[in-house]
Amino acid sequence: MTTIRPFTCDDLFRFNNVNLDPLTETYGLPFYMQYLAHWPEYFQVAESPAGQIMGYIMGKAEGSADLWHGHVTALSVAPEYRRLGLAAKLMNILEEISEKKRCFFVDLFVRVSNKVAVDMYNKLGYTVYRTVLEYYSGEVDEDAYDMRKALSRDTEKKSVIPLAHPVRPEELD
Amino acid sequence: MASRSHVDVNERRLRPIYDCLDNGNNKKAVQEADKVLKKQKDLQCAKILKALALLRLGRHDDSSNLLDEVHAQHPVDEATLQAMCICYRETYKLEAIVDMYENAHKLKPDNEEILSALFMAYVRMGNYKKQQQTAMSLHRLQPQKNPYYFWAIMSIVMQSHTDKRLAATMFLPLADRMTKKYVEEGKINAEAEVQLYLIILELMGKYEETLNLLKGPLGEKLTSELLYQETCEAELYTKLERWPEANAAYKRLIKEYPDHWINWQNYISSCIKLESTDWTPLENDDSYSEVHYTSDMALTFIQEILTWQADNRLLRGPYLARLELIKVLRQTGSNKSISVSALPLMIEYYELFGDKFCCVEDLTIFTDLLSEEEGKQLIDTLSETLDMCKTSDITFASNVKQMQRHVTICKLKRHLGIFHQQPIEQRLVLTKEFLSRHQHGLDFGKDLLATDVQFSDSYLLLAVHLLVDIWEETEDTKYLWQGIVQLEKGMKKSISNFQIKVLLMRLYCIMGVYGPCHTLYESLEVKHIMNDTLGHTIFNHIGRLGHFMAACATYGSMLKFFAVNHKETAEYLIASYKYGSFNKINEFVKFRNRLQNSIQYISAQVESMLLDMGMETSKHQKTELMVSYMALAPDKERTPYEDLCDNRDLSLMRAWACPVKVSMQIIFDLCNIKEAEEYSFKEEKAWIQVRDLSLRILGACVILGQHSVGNINNRNGVDHEKVRPMNEVLEDLIKQFKDHLTNIQDFSKPYKVNSKDDEQEEKLKSCVPNILEGLLSKHRCSLVQSDNDKKCVNPKVLENLVFLTETLSHVVILTGVCHRILKPLKSSFNKKSKKKKDAAPVAMPSIFENYNHHLTSLETVAKDLHQAVLDIDPVFLSIDLSNLSLTEPLTVDEEDAAIEKDMWKKVEKSYQVSAWEVTEFLHNKMQYLNDLKL
Numbered sequence A: 001m002t003t004i005r006p007f008t009c010d011d012l013f014r015f016n017n018v019n020l021d022p023l024t025e026t027y028g029l030p031f032y033m034q035y036l037a038h039w040p041e042y043f044q045v046a047e048s049p050a051g052q053i054m055g056y057i058m059g060k061a062e063g064s065a066d067l068w069h070g071h072v073t074a075l076s077v078a079p080e081y082r083r084l085g086l087a088a089k090l091m092n093i094l095e096e097i098s099e100k101k102r103c104f105f106v107d108l109f110v111r112v113s114n115k116v117a118v119d120m121y122n123k124l125g126y127t128v129y130r131t132v133l134e135y136y137s138g139e140v141d142e143d144a145y146d147m148r149k150a151l152s153r154d155t156e157k158k159s160v161i162p163l164a165h166p167v168r169p170e171e172l173d
Numbered sequence B: 001m002a003s004r005s006h007v008d009v010n011e012r013r014l015r016p017i018y019d020c021l022d023n024g025n026n027k028k029a030v031q032e033a034d035k036v037l038k039k040q041k042d043l044q045c046a047k048i049l050k051a052l053a054l055l056r057l058g059r060h061d062d063s064s065n066l067l068d069e070v071h072a073q074h075p076v077d078e079a080t081l082q083a084m085c086i087c088y089r090e091t092y093k094l095e096a097i098v099d100m101y102e103n104a105h106k107l108k109p110d111n112e113e114i115l116s117a118l119f120m121a122y123v124r125m126g127n128y129k130k131q132q133q134t135a136m137s138l139h140r141l142q143p144q145k146n147p148y149y150f151w152a153i154m155s156i157v158m159q160s161h162t163d164k165r166l167a168a169t170m171f172l173p174l175a176d177r178m179t180k181k182y183v184e185e186g187k188i189n190a191e192a193e194v195q196l197y198l199i200i201l202e203l204m205g206k207y208e209e210t211l212n213l214l215k216g217p218l219g220e221k222l223t224s225e226l227l228y229q230e231t232c233e234a235e236l237y238t239k240l241e242r243w244p245e246a247n248a249a250y251k252r253l254i255k256e257y258p259d260h261w262i263n264w265q266n267y268i269s270s271c272i273k274l275e276s277t278d279w280t281p282l283e284n285d286d287s288y289s290e291v292h293y294t295s296d297m298a299l300t301f302i303q304e305i306l307t308w309q310a311d312n313r314l315l316r317g318p319y320l321a322r323l324e325l326i327k328v329l330r331q332t333g334s335n336k337s338i339s340v341s342a343l344p345l346m347i348e349y350y351e352l353f354g355d356k357f358c359c360v361e362d363l364t365i366f367t368d369l370l371s372e373e374e375g376k377q378l379i380d381t382l383s384e385t386l387d388m389c390k391t392s393d394i395t396f397a398s399n400v401k402q403m404q405r406h407v408t409i410c411k412l413k414r415h416l417g418i419f420h421q422q423p424i425e426q427r428l429v430l431t432k433e434f435l436s437r438h439q440h441g442l443d444f445g446k447d448l449l450a451t452d453v454q455f456s457d458s459y460l461l462l463a464v465h466l467l468v469d470i471w472e473e474t475e476d477t478k479y480l481w482q483g484i485v486q487l488e489k490g491m492k493k494s495i496s497n498f499q500i501k502v503l504l505m506r507l508y509c510i511m512g513v514y515g516p517c518h519t520l521y522e523s524l525e526v527k528h529i530m531n532d533t534l535g536h537t538i539f540n541h542i543g544r545l546g547h548f549m550a551a552c553a554t555y556g557s558m559l560k561f562f563a564v565n566h567k568e569t570a571e572y573l574i575a576s577y578k579y580g581s582f583n584k585i586n587e588f589v590k591f592r593n594r595l596q597n598s599i600q601y602i603s604a605q606v607e608s609m610l611l612d613m614g615m616e617t618s619k620h621q622k623t624e625l626m627v628s629y630m631a632l633a634p635d636k637e638r639t640p641y642e643d644l645c646d647n648r649d650l651s652l653m654r655a656w657a658c659p660v661k662v663s664m665q666i667i668f669d670l671c672n673i674k675e676a677e678e679y680s681f682k683e684e685k686a687w688i689q690v691r692d693l694s695l696r697i698l699g700a701c702v703i704l705g706q707h708s709v710g711n712i713n714n715r716n717g718v719d720h721e722k723v724r725p726m727n728e729v730l731e732d733l734i735k736q737f738k739d740h741l742t743n744i745q746d747f748s749k750p751y752k753v754n755s756k757d758d759e760q761e762e763k764l765k766s767c768v769p770n771i772l773e774g775l776l777s778k779h780r781c782s783l784v785q786s787d788n789d790k791k792c793v794n795p796k797v798l799e800n801l802v803f804l805t806e807t808l809s810h811v812v813i814l815t816g817v818c819h820r821i822l823k824p825l826k827s828s829f830n831k832k833s834k835k836k837k838d839a840a841p842v843a844m845p846s847i848f849e850n851y852n853h854h855l856t857s858l859e860t861v862a863k864d865l866h867q868a869v870l871d872i873d874p875v876f877l878s879i880d881l882s883n884l885s886l887t888e889p890l891t892v893d894e895e896d897a898a899i900e901k902d903m904w905k906k907v908e909k910s911y912q913v914s915a916w917e918v919t920e921f922l923h924n925k926m927q928y929l930n931d932l933k934l
Helices: A009-013 A029-038 A086-100 A115-123 B002-022 B026-039 B044-056 B060-072 B078-090 B094-107 B112-125 B128-141 B146-162 B164-184 B191-204 B207-215 B217-221 B228-239 B243-256 B261-276 B295-311 B316-331 B342-353 B359-364 B372-384 B400-415 B424-445 B457-474 B478-493 B498-510 B515-523 B530-534 B536-542 B548-579 B582-596 B599-615 B620-629 B673-708 B726-743 B745-751 B758-765 B768-779 B796-835 B846-870 B894-930
Strands: A003-006 A043-047 A053-062 A069-077 A105-111 A127-136 A142-150 B784-787 B790-793
Touching: A003 A086, A003 B261, A009 A029, A009 B582, A029 A043, A029 A053, A029 B548, A029 B582, A043 A086, A053 A086, A069 A086, A086 A105, A086 A115, A105 A115, A105 A127, A115 A142, B002 B026, B002 B044, B026 B044, B044 B060, B044 B078, B060 B078, B060 B094, B078 B094, B078 B112, B094 B112, B112 B128, B112 B548, B128 B146, B146 B164, B146 B191, B146 B548, B146 B582, B164 B191, B191 B207, B191 B217, B191 B582, B207 B217, B207 B228, B228 B243, B228 B261, B243 B261, B243 B295, B261 B295, B261 B316, B295 B316, B316 B342, B342 B359, B342 B372, B359 B400, B372 B400, B400 B424, B400 B457, B424 B457, B424 B478, B457 B478, B457 B498, B478 B498, B478 B894, B498 B515, B498 B536, B515 B536, B515 B894, B530 B548, B530 B599, B536 B548, B536 B599, B548 B582, B548 B599, B548 B894, B599 B620, B599 B673, B599 B796, B599 B894, B620 B673, B620 B796, B673 B726, B673 B796, B768 B796, B768 B846, B796 B846, B796 B894, B846 B894
Parallel strands: A069 A105
Antiparallel strands: A003 A043, A043 A053, A053 A069, A105 A142, A127 A142, B784 B790
16 A cells, blocks of 8 residues: 655655665755656655655656667665565556657666665566676776666567677766 | 858867866866967957856856956857856856846847747746746747747746735636637647646636546646546546545546555545435436445445455555545544454454564554554454464564564554553563564574665664663663663664664764764765755754864755755756646745755754854954854844744654653654644744844844944945844844743743743843853763762763853853943043043043953853863763763673673763863853953
């Protein structure tokens, strides 16, 4: 039991129990507002019946021609609301919206070390399209998987054929 | 062709400057710009790019000279305008952007880009009227481009938000008419345009029309959000109180998403509404065949959904919907009864979801439905399902799920107040049990990553909350120290658990120990908006506990966030117009106001100024400089107190406390958080008013001192408007202050802002140093107190001495003001008496002597206070806190003993820092006083 609704600015005041998780980044206000202004339908929040924020997904649609795709920028669920299938639900919404926008695929980046997340995305039908070297900077830089799932418009599933070689962040389009 | 190639040449020449700017090489950018300007000394764009580079190098004056020069030439070339716009945005001179584009527009009235940039300039300023006019000019210029027309309409809608009276009579009808015109002419072609129409109709309360719009051809354009039309329709029926339709609409939505909670709530409430009015569909009318109009029908529907979903992942929604049904029936006072009752439903819910973390939260929404007896029954029945609960010895869980089930029961017990009824000894036994369960449960989490939270942490938190309860009842601090030890220990094993950290910070602060909190706070990576929502966890303690340096840094980063955010977020208002996200525009405006009026913001401003006034001043001249540097305007209210917003996130900490027990306690919990939040906010507002008025009174006095010696030119940066005489301002402020202190009597208990014992009232009549001395002797005591052979730390001493120190600092500044006024008087007196050699010697007015007496007494108090502060430094006194048996260990455990020793070190260090910083502060004040001799 969860209410999923569009994320609003006021939710920024209450998303601490999600964002204090060490793997969830808190961005500057412009970042969130850019998404809210440009792709409001891709920014959804899940709320518990007691009014707590359980998690949220933030994404966008971009790319031209057959690279037109939905992108998951952030997906996070607070520790206490995990193992309820909430992330899958939020991903599902993003995919449906991308379908409606006639996207060819949905993609996302995930830390190679974040096994829980990688496994979950696998279960949801995402496969590693390529590895991006040292995509996450920190004390030790870390590689990212660029994972993809083809949508119905990509009938031949061309978008998810894995690349043979890893790429560097500056080679990303 | 010729002019085109001219542009290309310029572009080519300017390219290197742009490149340098992009790479952040501002020095080189200046050089490149100079090169170009050597060849073309009037090239505006080169000048502006140079100005931008200078600005980024911090050479503000040089930069603004160049900018002003070009600005006065009224440039129209796009590249120049854009670069100027960047300069003005970086310096936040939004009016200048407007002026610049207005000038350009006059010269090139048909230029669409300039006009559209002018529109954006007005958006930054929030000038809706001008926005509207400019958007209409754009529309006339490009009638075929729909967005311009709708920008104008949105600008009108925004005006309706600022003037509620004209909203209904003028703005909204106008916006409505303009949109309708496009609808009728079939010119609507984007989803955003329909969205805007929905906004207008909604604001006008025209729900019927909105429904028609949604159902008509334009409704089909609303495709971005999933099930948008369906949800909107259901909401509109609810607003129109057309319950049969609302019910059917929500029913359809539930079938689509059976776990969507708000739909369940609305479905159930519409059902009960219908039942309470005895509504039934007319015979032979099929149009309402879908409607559920009795609680029994609702129950049947819920059961139906439950059987449907039996094969899939279990959804919590339908299970809780039955409880919601009972709750709504109860709330509406309905006498209808249904065939289910809360207790068995809750038991069933636990059976299905008891191993989920959120089970407690879900159930606590409905525990009100149980009688006390049923509450006990619930716990008994649940306990019977677990083997662990059956024996009197501690049986540990055999797996994570079982453990979580046990945790759920324990939290429910706490929530139902069952622990609170037990005697303290029994609760201590329970605390120890929880601690050993926590230790045992850590085995399940051996393979967890550092970023994961340990499965058994809930036991630890429960144990510490029990200790906090016991401390509140007994006021014996040894329980808190043990709580700290246990949390420190738990944190080592579960480094990512923010619940542990937040609670730990709270407990340290209660004991007057700020030191370790700073590291904890930093490890939470509080940044950006969290400054506003989580800053309170340390903000209220850092200064009062005498950690002035850390306070400076913290206030600084907070202020930076608030200052930057307002600049940065304006651009996204613009983006919303560009992308047609009209729904977001008013949301953004409200959001920016909420941040700007945040009580955290004004607190950070006031506290940091008060701190600077105390810390940075060792001479009265410095104080005067400081006041002018701060541009203090004592007669101006920063943000009207009633407009302040409370953005603190107080729901973060989970305590599973019993709603009856939690009334005015320190740890708030979800159950009655609203009430507690409101009370706390009032308290904060009362306090900030005390602080703000103190600051303004001090400022007014300092300015008055300057004025009295003819230094009237110093108007402290506020010279545009007519300035009220400062003595009037001061009298007014003092009146406000007195009134305020009377008004906040209610809060005097928690904060003791105005302790009104007669002893002090008497002292207020006597002279100031005496009062200080009295307060000092009242509050001076040693950090470690002995009470019947029992030693304990008294955390109040530190706070009291810090406040006294601050008060002394204020008094010193006021004494400085007296000195400022008296000094010239005394010298002119001396001169006069010298001139009149022959006449009988003129007696010095007693004021000078009184002043000197005051000064000497003040110096004595300062010295005493200094000594009192030194006396709380454990290192100075060479006390080893860990050897004083200030607490009793809960367990016989080497690790605990080591952690406790470690904790005492941190505590000592923190008290030492406090004492050291406060004595430094006092040194400053003593130096200040030295300078004030007449």
